[in-house]
Amino acid sequence: MDASAELADTTTTVCPECGALLPANTSCHDIFGQLLALEYQYPQSFGAVHHLMVMSYNVQHPGAYTDDFWNKTVAMLNDVVEQEISGAQLRKRMQHELAAHQGRMSIKIKGTPERAHQHAWTMRAVDVVTDDPQVYIERVWQWARSIVATLEQELQV
Numbered sequence: 001m002d003a004s005a006e007l008a009d010t011t012t013t014v015c016p017e018c019g020a021l022l023p024a025n026t027s028c029h030d031i032f033g034q035l036l037a038l039e040y041q042y043p044q045s046f047g048a049v050h051h052l053m054v055m056s057y058n059v060q061h062p063g064a065y066t067d068d069f070w071n072k073t074v075a076m077l078n079d080v081v082e083q084e085i086s087g088a089q090l091r092k093r094m095q096h097e098l099a100a101h102q103g104r105m106s107i108k109i110k111g112t113p114e115r116a117h118q119h120a121w122t123m124r125a126v127d128v129v130t131d132d133p134q135v136y137i138e139r140v141w142q143w144a145r146s147i148v149a150t151l152e153q154e155l156q157v
């Protein structure tokens, strides 16, 4: 990157939903794609934390979801973090939940994000990016715990 580009105000962008500071022309959805790409490359990472990663991402990017879906995702994330539910157990649980709500729970809504910037997240998708499959697993857990901690703290205020 040359000096003039660095001085320009167009080198970074802010995610309208989670508030992450990102390189220009990058979105959290791109970052989400990078995380998925690592999971495809390392099936052990996919098996260990895929659902945890998706839930963490969804909680921080609620714009496309109903309150009902968001609240349920937060509740599930809480359980997973508190009980340290592992990959295989979590998959079973998710399947059970989805089957229970089949056809009754509306997941997607249209419109603009309502919860943008409402939470002071300490970790975001961009902080999870790594090439190392083991570091990835640790970071996804760290990310999920940070989300639960942030929401708990905000409830106490």
Ligand SMILES: [Zn+2]
Residues within 6 Å of the ligand: 015, 016, 017, 018, 019, 020, 028, 060, 061, 124
């Ligand atoms: Zn974001």
